[in-house]
Amino acid sequence: MGISLFTASWVTALLAFCAWVSILLLGRNRMFRGTVVERANIYCLETLPANVNRLMRAGISDAFVQKAEGVWIALFGRRNPVFQIFAIVLYFLGLSVFMTQAAPAIPNRYVGGWQWITIALTLAVNMGSYAVACVVDPGYVDAGNVDRACSLFELDGLLYSENAVCRTCHLRKPARSKHCSACGRCIQMMDHHCMWLNNCIGLNNARWFLAFLASFSAVCIYGTYLFATVVLELRHVRGLTHAMVQDELTGEMVPLSFKTSILYLLDENVLLAIIMVLLLILTPAIAIFTVYQLRIASLGYTGNEEIKWLNVADDIKDEVLFVVNEGSEQEAYAVIEKEDQQADLRPKRLVTDLAQVANKYHRGIWENLRFILLASSSGSKPHVD
Template sequence: MDVQWLLIIHGLLTLLVVVSFLCGQWPIFEGTPIQRIHYFLTFGAYDYFLRFVGFVFGEKAINAILSVEYFCCDRPNPVLQIIYLAIIGITYYFIAKSSFSYIPGYYLSGFHRSSRYTSLLGVGIGVFFFLLTSFADPGTVKAENVSQYQSAYPYDNIIYTEKECSTCKIPKPARSKHCSICNRCVARFDHHCGWMNNCIGERNTRYFMAFLLWHLFLCLYGIVALGFVLAGRLKELRVVYILTVYYGIENSFRKLAPHVVQWLLGSYNTQILLMVFLAVVSLLLASFFGYHANLCRTNTTTNETVKWQDHMNWLRKVNEARASAAALKASINGMSSKRKPPDSKWKTFFRRSPLEDSGAVVKNNIYDKGILHNVWEVISPPSTRRSFLRTKSKSS
């Protein structure tokens, strides 16, 4: 099989796996192979692995794996933090070793000569955002500040009502949640991030967003810079000229592309692999940042998205039950009354559905006060403002 077909197949398979992993749970992919691949990647593969281990090594091996899983996934631990630092260090090392010697090049001017220092600074800023998100207080709710958080986030009496945390034994402010991993209540709780070994909440969402955006820029810059390095090597070594003049290959993209790609894979495979790795990571970061940016835009959290979905499903079922009861009542009344002439097909087609007449399901998010206000609340959380501190001093 030709090299170009192998590359095309490899690219399509990689794209299929990435899309399945990131988007396989979306409703649009329900019942499709993408949903099944997503299920296999996120659950099925691990389940088959446990079965294989149990079949070969017995129940004790399964218990050992489950205990490791409990430590890694259900308790605070630095495993993923160490993996992150290792990925950053190893990636930077390979980029520096394989590509810095080609800078400046044909397409990268002397301005980029200092990239070995500026790139190190860029990686350092990324690690700084990582450490800031990991060790910053996410907004821990305590007995000393619970009344201030209750004032900052009023109850909407839809998905948040006055109740007490069964673990902390203090009132639960609206938008807060008790994290079973960290064993604490967190204000404006979004999710627990294993990579940060910390909750993402009211006070560190801004650092988390900066972490995602900065790493996305780093990956994109790395892809572009490596692409210019490879393009410069093609130009400097006159690869196209040699292929067309000495090997008689037609000077067209279709004829030259497979030979150029084959030469790049043979001579600069490290840079190619780094570009592919950075591209995959960029897709992950872009999708994750876009998702959380949309949450910030609407002043919603991941935890609230789940709560709203449950609430909307409940309302939808109630409305469906009411519509069914109304339709049944109408049919019973129609049987006892004089038969009416049938409506025309056009009237039947444009008639409103009984479900629409029963009332639309509307998400009433009282915390959404406009894009500017919502974004500012992420940048400057209520608990960091003077008004919050004044309220605290009055209550004490």
């Protein structure tokens, strides 16, 4: 008794699919900068399409190539609901497997009937926060609110320079904002554009995004626990706890091992097995991403600023970041390339350590989190020292 070739092949296919989605989803995350995950992402999203493009140009008409490029841009470069629909369909497929395969075995000897209340609450919070994060205006900057948006945070002169204007929106760039090419707008306190939500994550929906991530982690952990109790319950119901099997080598009757009984049940209930494998892969990935997002939020960074800080660290390592005296005691940060440093006669000192450049937007862990929970583009101006 063991795992059949059929089960082994779909588990392999599922693992390969999850790895591919993870590379697409997380490859450009600053967590994976310089790692094999980022290189795989660049290969999938840049090198491979460029090679395919070259091959296509060699044998296929220009009109077809243009059409294919158009589809690619529409999918990955513009706001569109394809990945959102895909995520929602997967979510409800998982939920229907739960309702058909697991729900009939709840309550069981491990889970009381009262847990249907906590199951319903967890799912409601998760779906509710997802829906709100998807539909809320993330903090678009427009002509009507640009002045208020610019007064929300002071420019720090390092990540955000004076007098910056968005080349697309032709509006002043508020501190901590970024232009999103998919949305075609500048977003206040921009974190990133999330294709799974088909929306930007910014000032107005960061709290809903964090609530969604935290509750989705809870759904995955709770779901794994519930499915595990159902498999253990099935082991009792099917009488596998005291089953005897013939030993292939000695021919003697021996008790069925715990591991073999679980593998037998999973091989027999393919849907249950698929969802268990999916949950085992998804749960740590979602939990790590949630902790990561909470960590940068509590340290006063947005996802976009995390990348900017990595660039500042690179500038410091390359010895090109200076504090320059602009005259009348006015100091400012400036990146001066090696070849221009001698010709630049302004009084300046080299920044040699990241500790010498403070994050102006870090106001203490609790204050940072409180601001994300309560902030809104129409809300009160936060105090920045």
